[in-house]
Amino acid sequence: MTALFSNQRSSHGSRGPCLTAVLRMAGLRPTRQRLALADMLYGGGHRHVSAEALHAEASTDGVTVSLATVYNTLRQFKDAGLLREVTVDAARTYFDTNTSDHHHFFIEDEDRVVDIPTNDIVIEGLPEAPKGMKITHVDVVVRVKSLS
């Protein structure tokens, strides 16, 4: 599966219409706030964000949007399959604009999530799901810290 938003900018030069179309396809009205957040998220390469960080970035960019709307928008994007939730830190929720199958580094000193750059990870010996269950996702989080 390929990320829906990939290469918005390079494929069209202007990205507004693309974002609008994608939001519509997801059943979400292309409002000013959603377009602005989507642009920040997908305007250049893939990203990992927390709600707080995205809200701060919006403020810096002069985009007026409430923190509650950022939370709600991130959840809507996630429900629409445009973002993937990454659970690495119990205190904070991260969203990844890369919705394809891949895994993560978590940099413990900085509370930061980074994609693992290769696709070579293979997990062997994975057991069957418990009876009556099916596997929805396999998450691999490699926690790292500086050598200090």
Next chain:
Amino acid sequence: MTALFSNQRSSHGSRGPCLTAVLRMAGLRPTRQRLALADMLYGGGHRHVSAEALHAEASTDGVTVSLATVYNTLRQFKDAGLLREVTVDAARTYFDTNTSDHHHFFIEDEDRVVDIPTNDIVIEGLPEAPKGMKITHVDVVVRVKSLS
């Protein structure tokens, strides 16, 4: 590495002295509350608990302990290496009495963590840690839900 608390009960018949010794070794005074919580955690087999659940269980067992003390005690045990924190759900922190290397199922419908019963999981193609970093832990979480 073997869990410090394993087989307390079977190796001695009474477990009080063991728990006391382990707490002391960890630099923690063996108080009534800590002994009671340690007994609940290690008295029989390995477990996964949240602070809230452990507090509820204590109340049921007639052990008087405040929720704050449960939180603090779990953190102390974790810092002492007696528990491992498992991050699977952003809304809740789980602690695993099994501190050895192993991985987890997360049952999404029930918000419950279960050890993956085999040791056969091998992860291949794991990349190097980013420059200047070292890997502290690799977590594999297999999310499952009922077939519905």
Next chain:
DNA sequence: ATGCCTGCAAAATATTTGCATGTAA
């Protein structure tokens, strides 16, 4: 015009902390 969105503030939830009291050594 209609119904979905947004902002704000308040609620809900999870966890930590300050401080007076209690207890182990």
Next chain:
DNA sequence: TTACATGCAAATATTTTGCAGGCAT
């Protein structure tokens, strides 16, 4: 006795929700 532990309540942090007003269709 002395330092560390506990309980309580309040503080903190994150995320969600209710509601009145706003905007997309």
